[in-house]
Amino acid sequence: RLMDEKGYVLGNLDCTIIAQKPKLSPHKENIRNNLSAILGADPSVVNIKAKTHEKVDSLGEERSIGCHAVVMLIRKDIA
Numbered sequence: 001r002l003m004d005e006k007g008y009v010l011g012n013l014d015c016t017i018i019a020q021k022p023k024l025s026p027h028k029e030n031i032r033n034n035l036s037a038i039l040g041a042d043p044s045v046v047n048i049k050a051k052t053h054e055k056v057d058s059l060g061e062e063r064s065i066g067c068h069a070v071v072m073l074i075r076k077d078i079a
Contacts, residue, residue, distance in 0.1 A: 008074060011073060014069065015048050021062050032048045
């Protein structure tokens with residue numbers, strides 16, 4: 001909503017989910033479709049990756065899940 005109010009559209013989204021469990025590969029397409037619907041974007045501009053943290057710190061010890069996301073926004077007047 002805020003993105004729309006400020007005059008921007010989603011150019012692309014690159015998201016890396018870090019978790020030991022559950023295995024996310026079977027769910028990546030579902031996650032992509034849900035994020036696309038929430039953001040009002042075409043699924044082709046949403047990329048989801050999943051990786052483990054090799055049993056290091058709380059991420060690797062299955063006590064937490066992390067996420068890194070990079071978003072490119074494009075102003076509507078030039079899109």
